[in-house]
Amino acid sequence: MLLTHIRPQKWMLVAGGLLGFVGGMAGLAEPLVAKTVIEAFGSGGSLAGPIVLLTVLVLCGAAISAAGSYVLERTAESIVLSARLGLVGRMLRLRVHDVDRLKPGDLLSRVTADTTLLRAVCTSGVTNGITAVFMLIGCVALMAAMDPVLLGVTLGVLTLIAAIGLFVFPRIGRATAQAQMALGEMGAGLDRALQAFRTVKASGAEARETEAVRVAAREAWRRGVTAARWSAIAGTSTWLGVQLAFLAVLGVGGIRVANGSLEISALIAFLLYLFYLTGPISMLVEGVTQLQTGLAAVTRLREIEDLETEPLDEPVAEKESTPAALSLRDVHFHYGEDRSPALHGVSFEVPAGGMTALVGPSGAGKSTIFALLERFYEPASGSILIDGRDLTELPLPELRAAIGYVEQDAPVLAGSLRENLVFGAPGATDAEIAEVLRRTQLTDLVERLPEGLETAVGHRGQMLSGGERQRVAIARALLRRPRVLLLDEATSQLDAVNEMRLREVIDEVAGETTVLVIAHRLSTVTGADRIVVLEAGRVRAIGTHAELVSGDALYRELATTQFAADSEIMTSVEG
Ligand SMILES: Nc1ncnc2c1ncn2[C@@H]1O[C@H](COP(=O)(O)OP(=O)(O)OP(=O)(O)O)[C@@H](O)[C@H]1O
Numbered sequence: 001m002l003l004t005h006i007r008p009q010k011w012m013l014v015a016g017g018l019l020g021f022v023g024g025m026a027g028l029a030e031p032l033v034a035k036t037v038i039e040a041f042g043s044g045g046s047l048a049g050p051i052v053l054l055t056v057l058v059l060c061g062a063a064i065s066a067a068g069s070y071v072l073e074r075t076a077e078s079i080v081l082s083a084r085l086g087l088v089g090r091m092l093r094l095r096v097h098d099v100d101r102l103k104p105g106d107l108l109s110r111v112t113a114d115t116t117l118l119r120a121v122c123t124s125g126v127t128n129g130i131t132a133v134f135m136l137i138g139c140v141a142l143m144a145a146m147d148p149v150l151l152g153v154t155l156g157v158l159t160l161i162a163a164i165g166l167f168v169f170p171r172i173g174r175a176t177a178q179a180q181m182a183l184g185e186m187g188a189g190l191d192r193a194l195q196a197f198r199t200v201k202a203s204g205a206e207a208r209e210t211e212a213v214r215v216a217a218r219e220a221w222r223r224g225v226t227a228a229r230w231s232a233i234a235g236t237s238t239w240l241g242v243q244l245a246f247l248a249v250l251g252v253g254g255i256r257v258a259n260g261s262l263e264i265s266a267l268i269a270f271l272l273y274l275f276y277l278t279g280p281i282s283m284l285v286e287g288v289t290q291l292q293t294g295l296a297a298v299t300r301l302r303e304i305e306d307l308e309t310e311p312l313d314e315p316v317a318e319k320e321s322t323p324a325a326l327s328l329r330d331v332h333f334h335y336g337e338d339r340s341p342a343l344h345g346v347s348f349e350v351p352a353g354g355m356t357a358l359v360g361p362s363g364a365g366k367s368t369i370f371a372l373l374e375r376f377y378e379p380a381s382g383s384i385l386i387d388g389r390d391l392t393e394l395p396l397p398e399l400r401a402a403i404g405y406v407e408q409d410a411p412v413l414a415g416s417l418r419e420n421l422v423f424g425a426p427g428a429t430d431a432e433i434a435e436v437l438r439r440t441q442l443t444d445l446v447e448r449l450p451e452g453l454e455t456a457v458g459h460r461g462q463m464l465s466g467g468e469r470q471r472v473a474i475a476r477a478l479l480r481r482p483r484v485l486l487l488d489e490a491t492s493q494l495d496a497v498n499e500m501r502l503r504e505v506i507d508e509v510a511g512e513t514t515v516l517v518i519a520h521r522l523s524t525v526t527g528a529d530r531i532v533v534l535e536a537g538r539v540r541a542i543g544t545h546a547e548l549v550s551g552d553a554l555y556r557e558l559a560t561t562q563f564a565a566d567s568e569i570m571t572s573v574e575g
Pocket of ligand 1 (some may be wrong): 310339342360361362363364365366367368369441
């Protein structure tokens with residue numbers, strides 16, 4: 001996965017590495033030129049030439065090094081960007097059942113924090129690692145040419161460092177992965193508390209929620225410290241290894257110098273190379289450490305990349321606008337293998353046009369049916385048809401364009417009222433918006449608002465009343481010109497005016513669209529053409545209000561206890 005992001009940038013990485021290398025070479029040449037300056041002092045020759053050369057060398061070296069580091073950092077940022085764009089592109093196309101399991105705060109931290117770790121992998125990790133390997137090869141080749149015996153001694157000791165590395169590096173990786181996981185937990189904890197900000201305050205849970213986030217922060221610190229400890233051990237053992245190699249070479253070389261098989265100058269030169277080796281070895285250790293850190297992040301990113309996404313089909317250009325019929329045939333469904341079934345063979349028909357109400361006690365499976373109709377989940381068995389076609393035969397965008405969905409808590413997003421209305425239909429004209437506002441009885445509201453449609457509605461539409469939010473959500477769904485409107489009625493009490501308006505809106509919409517409503521109010525069920533009574537994932541009865549009041553005990557009970565009562569109709573139920 002790391003390679004997928006690095007591959008398109010490989011030439012930039014090579015270019016950055018080369019520039020850095022050339023810059024370094026210029027640095028190496030400086031002492032040589034400085035030497036000619038000093039010699040010119042001694043011989044009384046002209047200083048101008050060598051000084052100009054030295055200045056040019058210093059400036060060019062600095063410029064090339066700076067360009068190299070800029071190219072590398074820029075490339076690293078591009079790799080981070082590519083990973084982020086990839087993740088963000090997938091995020092909203094993930095399947096609902098996967099996102100149910102994930103925590104939004106943790107997802108956020110993967111896109112923001114984990115991708116950042118890739119930067120270090122690309123700069124110090126990859127380039128340092130590669131440069132170090134080249135330098136090591138060159139150095140070892142020179143040492144081999146000088147004295148293979150001493151090289152053998154050196155490599156013997158250095159193998160020890162490698163063995164320590166094999167032990168230490170995976171631990172750095174593991175500790176980093178755990179630190180990132182803790183960071184994800186921190187994000188998830190904060191998200192949880194911020195999502196329920198008012199409830200946290202009202203429940204006096206600030207201290208407990210804060211503590212939960214702090215625990216995760218401390219865990220991230222602890223794991224970070226563990227990684228730092230192993231990094232320190234890796235660094236120190238490298239240094240110690242080179243020192244040991246020095247002593248061993250000194251010992252073995254000394255003996256060989258004493259018995260005349262080695263020149264003392266060769267031993268000194270060899271020892272100088274040995275010290276030179278410290279640089280690339282440290283770079284290599286640093287590089288592998290960064291790589292381990294990055295790989296820990298890559299593992300967390302891959303977990304998201306491995307999740308299935310919904311297909312990215314082209315949006316539907318033309319669609320029918322006539323009401324659609326729905327049919328559920330022996331639908332079985334459970335939310336997970338370890339869950340008991342939410343639906344046990346549900347079958348019912350919803351003819352095109354008119355209003356069908358779903359009622360039943362809490363947990364009966366009403367919202368589950370909506371989720372299956374939107375194909376947020378797939379049934380375990382049985383089939384769901386829209387106008388006689390199985391849902392699975394339709395491309396997802398076509399299905400979702402045919403269905404308007406209003407969730408129970410009618411989410412209204414931060415932004416202007418207009419943005420909320422055209423959320424699902426960005427091309428809607430002012431005339432279409434005005435028509436939908438009329439149908440959802442929101443025209444008065446828009447006229448009253450200080451900036452009309454451009455008025456900001458606040459976080460989650462907090463500046464609107466519950467009833468207004470519900471109607472804004474219906475208007476938003478209607479602007480998509482759905483063939484079926486799924487409406488999960490709010491359970492919260494609406495005042496008489498809003499309740500009446502909602503009922504009128506539903507009645508009007510039911511004239512042109514198939515309306516399937518999860519009903520929580522008596523005023524809705526009494527206006528329904530047919531009512532499906534669900535109980536514990538099964539259809540218990542189907543009929544009109546009058547039929548069910550006399551024919552179904554559960555419905556009668558729901559009508560008298562659960563539905564928000566309207567005194568006149570209550571009287572008719574009781575009578
Ligand atoms: N995302 C989910 N993951 C696991 N189980 C779920 C999920 N959503 C609902 N359930 C379970 O499935 C069953 C049916 O839930 P559903 O939300 O369809 O009921 P409902 O009739 O809409 O209830 P309510 O009127 O209270 O909203 C319940 O037992 C519920 O606990």
